[in-house]
Amino acid sequence: MDLTVQIGRSELYNPLGVASGTFGYGSEYEKLIDLNRIGALYTKAVTPEPRPGNEIPRIVETPSGMLNSIGLANVGLQRFISDKLPFLKSVPSAVIVNVAGSEERDYFTVVETLAAEDAIWGWEINLSCPNVKCGGLALGTDPEQVRMLTASLRRLTEKPVIVKLTPNVTDITTIARAAEDGGADAVSCINTLVGMLIDTDRQRTVLPGATGGLSGPAVLPVGLAAVYRVSRAVRIPVIGVGGILEPDHALQYLLAGAAAIQIGTANFIDPSIHQRVLEAIEQYAAQHEVRSIAEFGRLLR
Amino acid sequence: MPAMARYLTAVLQNRPIAEDFYELQFNWPSQAPAPKPGQFLTIRTSQSSVPLLRRPFAFSRYDHEDGSARIIYKVRGAATAQLAGKRPFDAVDVLAPLGKPFPLPDSETRPILVAGGIGIGPILFLARALHAHSPALRLIVGARTAAGLPSQLSGEYGEVIACTDDGSFGHSGTVIDALRSYLSTTTLSTNSGESVLYLCGPEPMLAGGHRLALECGITAYVAVEQTMGCAVGACMGCAVRVLGPERYARACTEGPVFDSRLIDWRE
Structure with missing residues (x-):
């Protein structure tokens, strides 16, 4: 079958991506995972300045999931170029830089500075991080701001622009349409859900900042519903992400209407997941006489 | 970076060694690098999503002669309770060896x-x-x-x-x-x-x-000990407060062994 995925004027050699924030800058997993299997590598968020990240602890397990409050800890634009890009130039996967910031100008700075780098395939615009005080989620919940920011970034780059959507809104399709109107080539949904745990012995929230972002299999149904609704509301490709731990979860996303998928939390748990997902896609396609990834969505009755 | 990989290996012995403390001994794959004191591994204790994350454990022993390694653990949650239920020949899903070992002293010290x-x-x-x-x-x-x-x-x-x-x-x-x-x-x-x-x-x-x-x-x-996500340096989850402009270091890759003068010990 044909595993390629068309996004904007560019192509991914397979539909399997690794989600931003769970795969570092790629080199961390070089020894553990065959990157030839990864169609798209979404980098840890890049902001103009380095960010130390949030107070500790930053991670806690929840029923079938985990909460994180990393706070976009990253090396910043300059060290991304000097320390991380050289390795990324050598990976076979499409390198998609996850762009983040605390204000609109930060997004422009990152994209403008990196625009000429051949090693970068495209951008995932992080308008939905729940763990930063300004920017992030606040930007991503207002359709008009999403449209304007997407349109401004669209003017800065020829490369595919993917807007990452938050599920922390009343109607995710409104935000998806705003991104499409702004000229986005695709949307990825979903980012993490705002969540919290409380330590009853200490009578404190487990995370020092009270809330964090929920990921893992617990959010799978939320992601599926978002992809199902968004793929019926926009004409651009929808990239499904959220809670994939087993190959069947990935197939569910493709049937819901996803043009591609991202593995996130499962990267921490099962280094064999990528190979198993690809095999399951090919096997399912053979069984159901599907010739391309785009045809999966038509199977859903 | 020491080469690490995921190995599916088998339990040799799992026994209590003190109140609430157990020692798990398992086959050490011949192709795996020898673990050093201070290094750790992560174990996926369940094939389901509960508990979800791998859990980190420090190596407590490695025997080259019989090709086995050990950890000492305490039952304090769902994952370690599952570990305590492992019997000889049961499979163990490990990611190892991880982290920096203890620097060894010279002969004068x-x-x-x-x-x-x-x-x-x-x-x-x-x-x-x-x-x-x-x-x-x-x-x-x-x-x-x-x-x-x-x-x-x-x-x-x-x-x-x-x-x-x-x-x-x-x-x-x-x-x-x-x-x-x-x-x-x-x-x-x-x-x-x-x-x-x-x-x-x-x-x-x-x-x-x-x-x-x-x-x-x-x-x-x-x-040091810290809750971990990926354990390979990617997620920034296992941060430890350190002195200096970076403010945090990763327990999984910069650690888990640190010179104590690098750590920010404030409460």
Whole structure:
């Protein structure tokens, strides 16, 4: 079958991506995972300045999931170029830089500075991080701001622009349409859900900042519903992400209407997941006489 | 970076060694690099999504001859309860070896090893590795009560100073109390610059060891514990507060062993 995925004027050699924030800058997993299997590598968020990240602890397990409050800890634009890009130039996967910031100008700075780098395939615009005080989620919940920011970034780059959507809104399709109107080539949904745990012995929230972002299999149904609704509301490709731990979860996303998928939390748990997902896609396609990834969505009755 | 990989291996033995403490011994794959004291592995204890994340455990022993490795763990949640249920020949899904090992002392330096509670695993591994080369090695081990101390401690590692919080065995008090009195007697007769501390245990104990090392002008290496996500340096989840502009370091890759002077010990 044909595993390629068309996004904007560019192509991914397979539909399997690794989600931003769970795969570092790629080199961390070089020894553990065959990157030839990864169609798209979404980098840890890049902001103009380095960010130390949030107070500790930053991670806690929840029923079938985990909460994180990393706070976009990253090396910043300059060290991304000097320390991380050289390795990324050598990976076979499409390198998609996850762009983040605390204000609109930060997004422009990152994209403008990196625009000429051949090693970068495209951008995932992080308008939905729940763990930063300004920017992030606040930007991503207002359709008009999403449209304007997407349109401004669209003017800065020829490369595919993917807007990452938050599920922390009343109607995710409104935000998806705003991104499409702004000229986005695709949307990825979903980012993490705002969540919290409380330590009853200490009578404190487990995370020092009270809330964090929920990921893992617990959010799978939320992601599926978002992809199902968004793929019926926009004409651009929808990239499904959220809670994939087993190959069947990935197939569910493709049937819901996803043009591609991202593995996130499962990267921490099962280094064999990528190979198993690809095999399951090919096997399912053979069984159901599907010739391309785009045809999966038509199977859903 | 030491090469690490995921291995599906098998349990050889899983037995209680003290109150609430178990030792898991498993086959060490011949193609895997030998683990070093201070390094750790992660184990996926369940094939379902509960518990979800792999759990980190420090190596407590490695035997090249019979190709086995061990960890010492305490049952304190769902994942460790599942681990305690493993029987010989059961499969274990490990990611290893991970992290930086303890830097070894030169032949002139006297190592003083201090373990509190569950910190005993990596300290025993280090003691075993150093014993042949450092006859002057001292091992200080503490638990809340006598029942919390593993049996078979003495003999194998030279002179062991045991302490219990309730005084039910050995010295009454914490390992830091015992370390203080040990250092005060030895520093009278020898140059204290020749000693180096290795500590693993609860954070207040590590902080106490750090302060003592500063007072005596000696180096202390601490092995820290933190909740982990990926354990390979990608997720920034297992951050530890350090001094300097970066403010945080990753326990999984920059650690878990740190020179105590690099850590920001504020509460």
